[in-house]
Amino acid sequence: MKPDGTWLPIAEIAAKVQTGELKAVDLVEHSLKVIADKKEYDAIIATTADRARSRAKEIDARVATGEKVGRLAGVPFIAKDNYLVFGAETTAASNILKGFVAPYQATVIEKLEAEGAICVAKANLDAFAHGSSTENSDFMVTKNPHDTSRVAGGSSGGSAASVVLGMAPFALGSDTGGSIREPASWSGCVGYKPTYGLVSRSGVVAMASSTDVMGPLTRTVEDAALVLDVMAGRDELDGTTIERDPLGYDIATDTLDLKGKKIGVIKEYMGEGLQPGVRSAIEASIQKLRDAGAEVTEVSLPSLPMALAVYYIVVPAEVSSNLGRYDGQRFGYSYPDAQNLDESYFKSRGVGFGKEAKRRIMIGTYVLSSGYYDAYYKRAQTVRTKLINEFAAAFKSVDFLVGPTVPMTAFKIGQNVNDPLQMYLADIMTVAVNLVGTPAISVPAGESEGLPVGLQLMAAQRQDRDLLRLAKKTQELLYA
Amino acid sequence: MSKLSREEVLKLAQLARLALSEEEIDEFARELSEILQYVEQLQQVDINGLEPTNQVTGLVNVMREDVVHGYGYAPDDLLKNVPKVQDHMIKVKRMIG
Numbered sequence: 419m420k421p422d423g424t425w426l427p428i429a430e431i432a433a434k435v436q437t438g439e440l441k442a443v444d445l446v447e448h449s450l451k452v453i454a455d456k457k458e459y460d461a462i463i464a465t466t467a468d469r470a471r472s473r474a475k476e477i478d479a480r481v482a483t484g485e486k487v488g489r490l491a492g493v494p495f496i497a498k499d500n501y502l503v504f505g506a507e508t509t510a511a512s513n514i515l516k517g518f519v520a521p522y523q524a525t526v527i528e529k530l531e532a533e534g535a536i537c538v539a540k541a542n543l544d545a546f547a548h549g550s551s552t553e554n555s556d557f558m559v560t561k562n563p564h565d566t567s568r569v570a571g572g573s574s575g576g577s578a579a580s581v582v583l584g585m586a587p588f589a590l591g592s593d594t595g596g597s598i599r600e601p602a603s604w605s606g607c608v609g610y611k612p613t614y615g616l617v618s619r620s621g622v623v624a625m626a627s628s629t630d631v632m633g634p635l636t637r638t639v640e641d642a643a644l645v646l647d648v649m650a651g652r653d654e655l656d657g658t659t660i661e662r663d664p665l666g667y668d669i670a671t672d673t674l675d676l677k678g679k680k681i682g683v684i685k686e687y688m689g690e691g692l693q694p695g696v697r698s699a700i701e702a703s704i705q706k707l708r709d710a711g712a713e714v715t716e717v718s719l720p721s722l723p724m725a726l727a728v729y730y731i732v733v734p735a736e737v738s739s740n741l742g743r744y745d746g747q748r749f750g751y752s753y754p755d756a757q758n759l760d761e762s763y764f765k766s767r768g769v770g771f772g773k774e775a776k777r778r779i780m781i782g783t784y785v786l787s788s789g790y791y792d793a794y795y796k797r798a799q800t801v802r803t804k805l806i807n808e809f810a811a812a813f814k815s816v817d818f819l820v821g822p823t824v825p826m827t828a829f830k831i832g833q834n835v836n837d838p839l840q841m842y843l844a845d846i847m848t849v850a851v852n853l854v855g856t857p858a859i860s861v862p863a864g865e866s867e868g869l870p871v872g873l874q875l876m877a878a879q880r881q882d883r884d885l886l887r888l889a890k891k892t893q894e895l896l897y898a
Numbered sequence: 899m900s901k902l903s904r905e906e907v908l909k910l911a912q913l914a915r916l917a918l919s920e921e922e923i924d925e926f927a928r929e930l931s932e933i934l935q936y937v938e939q940l941q942q943v944d945i946n947g948l949e950p951t952n953q954v955t956g957l958v959n960v961m962r963e964d965v966v967h968g969y970g971y972a973p974d975d976l977l978k979n980v981p982k983v984q985d986h987m988i989k990v991k992r993m994i995g
Contacts, residue, residue: 521976522969615955628953657960658953727937738914745915747990752981759991760915768917776918780910780926781933784902787913794937799950801943806951839932855954879954 424452425587428493428641429670432534435492438481442474442492442536449494449538452585459566460558461579463499465539466506470494473536488533490648495530496580496589498573499540500547500623501632503527506537510623511555512545514744514751514770524621525653526590526632533648541576541589545772546741547597547625549573550844553835554774561831563605564869568828571601577635578605588645589635594625595729596823596848598633599860603823603872606862608889609635610642613880614855615660617646618653626736627658629852639861639890643669646882663883674887676710680816682717687821687847695866700822703863703873706895707820717816719808724801725850730842731785731798732853738782741775777838802853809854813878818888822847823860823872847874857882859889863896902931 425431434440450470453462477492497503500510502520504527509515527537544554552560552575560575562568563582570579574591578601581589591598593611602609610633617632624630634645647667652659683704688697708714746752746766753765771779785794812819824844834841851858856879863873875892877885907927911918918926974986982989 518979521978522971615957654962658955658957660955660957721943724940724943727940730933731937731940746981748988749979756991759993762991763915764917767915771916773922776916776922777926777929777933779914779916780907780930783910783914784906784930784934787910793941796950797940797943797945798937799952800945800948801940802951803948804943804945806954838929839936842933842936853954 424448424584425637427638428490428587428636428644431493431587432489432491435477435534436481436487440492442477443471445492445494446470446474446536446538449586452583453539456583456585459561459563459579459583461542461560461570461576461583461585462496462539463509463511463542463557463576464507466503466537469505470536470538473531477534477536489644490530491534493535493588494538494586495535496539496541496577496586497527497537498543498577498589498591500543500592501527501590502621502623503537503540506540508540508623510546511543511557512770512772512775513556514767516751518749522621525618525655526649527621529648538586539580541574541580543576544573544774546623546737546775547573547592547594548737548774548778550596550600550841551829551834552576553831554772556772559831562828562869565828568830568869569604571604571828573597574609574635575601575605578602578607578609581607581635581637587636588641590632591635592622592625592630592632593852594630595733595852596845598635599823599848599858599872599874600844602635602860604828604870606870607635607637608639608642608862609633609860610646611851611858612646612650613660613857613882615658616662616882617649618656618659620653620655624740626733627740628736629733631852639859639886639893640670642859643667643886643890646886660880663880665883667883667886669883669886669890672887674884674891676707676712676891679712679818679888681707681712681714682812682816682819683714684722684819684821685716685718686722691825692822693826693866696822696824696826696871699864699866699871700873703892703896704820707892710891710895715816717812717819719805719812721801721804721808722850725805725853726842726846728798728801728805728853729845729849730781731794732802734778734782735786735795736782737778738786741779744770746770774838805850806854809850809856810878817877818885819876821874823874824848827866827869827871851876855879857885859885861889861893861896902927902934
């Protein structure tokens with residue numbers, strides 16, 4: 419990971435804004451300047467400059483009166499454009515939502531703003547988060563900060579690139595099948611996927627409701643932990659949210675002793691398909707854990723090779739349901755010359771949606787349709803149970819699981835656009851934990867031929883705090 | 899099943915209310931066939947004695963008091979993105995008759 423050299427750790431920024439040593443307005447200007455300077459990477463769909471400047475002024479004024487603003491006082495951040503930010507255009511990178519101005523905002527945005535954070539821009543993504551490269555964005559492809567002929571990853575490609583390029587100290591992403599971890603791995607930053615239900619999904623454009631999670635992308639584990647601590651918690655607007663850990667998630671001062679900790683290397687992730695440079699980076703990282711006293715063993719989860727197939731049945735099914743709301747009647751693109759209601763539905767959706775959205779809607783419609791439901795959807799959800807059981811069994815014998823985040827480094831722009839299935843294979847190591855609901859993090863673990871490699875760490879459901887402690891320790895060992 | 903016909907693609911498009919171009923129909927027939935072929939592997943898995951999973955939190959009957967909360971948004975604010983509004987209502991084309 420190349421250090422951006424510009425932003426201090428988030429906790430320090432907030433502390434300095436609180437004492438008046440740093441001014442929120444200056445931080446916002448700096449963010450906007452870097453965003454403008456790095457326009458060529460196409461990480462940002464739009465800035466929320468006016469809104470950010472006025473919030474920054476307000477925060478500096480409150481600080482001047484001695485008011486305690488919050489744990490993220492004056493900290494600029496970038497939100498993936500599937501997060502509704504009040505008063506800002508929110509497109510989910512799809513033409514069907516072009517011009518949609520959010521009339522309310524995501525709970526996560528409310529929580530971050532309540533602690534003084536300032537949203538400065540909306541990041542690019544694959545439209546509706548369907549993808550692994552941002553090549554499915556209806557607007558632009560985000561370039562990899564290390565090599566502009568390659569993708570930054572996806573679907574939170576803009577978020578990952580913006581953090582690595584120094585546009586803001588943190589960005590928000592969403593992870594349904596790896597969309598925070600994969601771009602973090604390919605662009606070279608930390609990407610955290612919480613336990614399902616830990617962070618509210620309210621106000622974030624829904625993709626697959628049983629696997630969608632919201633999480634932070636940052637340069638360091640401590641930053642991710644602090645942001646998560648603000649984001650996490652039960653929300654009455656999201657009935658699938660779970661209780662927080664009573665100890666919270668800010669592990670800045672909490673160290674983990676690796677001696678005696680059992681770490682399982684996932685056998686099915688270390689097989690043939692691994693790019694040699696990725697394999698050596700991962701093995702070298704695991705060796706460092708061993709050297710620090712961890713008991714590293716090989717663990718097998720035999721149903722893992724089925725996870726991608728389960729994912730590409732369950733998720734499109736849920737997508738087909740969630741995208742039913744884009745009907746041209748209440749919000750979003752509405753076909754102007756429709757003669758009747760049916761034509762309005764067909765044409766608003768046919769014209770407004772991009773190819774990948776249509777593909778997923780149709781696969782979902784197929785696997786849920788009468789005559790196919792049992793053979794596809796119900797069967798996939800049952801194999802999902804198998805995966806859940808295997809992960810639970812694994813976590814009885816080890817404390818954490820480890821492996822690569824992605825089998826290869828970032829591919830070239832255009833390489834897989836005509837082969838959807840090939841594109842899906844980038845998710846092969848990330849989808850399982852989404853189906854199972856357990857937390858995972860990708861941390862930078864060196865390079866392969868000049869491109870970043872991510873190490874993926876996993877823990878049992880609700881063990882986010884311990885996972886973050888492990889990740890912090892790993893970060894120390896890898897960058898000692 | 900291994901190949902999705904044009905007719906099947908059109909049927910799915912009908913169910914999903916998606917207008918497709920001629921080109922899209924053929925393209926999707928090809929691509930969707932490939933994807934469905936890939937997921938066929940699940941037919942071989944032994945799922946004896948297992949129940950399907952619908953959600954992973956284990957939460958049941960999440961309730962709240964039936965009280966109105968003000969979130970600071972007026973109904974008209976929420977109508978701002980509606981294509982056609984009339985008398986504070988969403989106007990749509992005739993549905994019946």
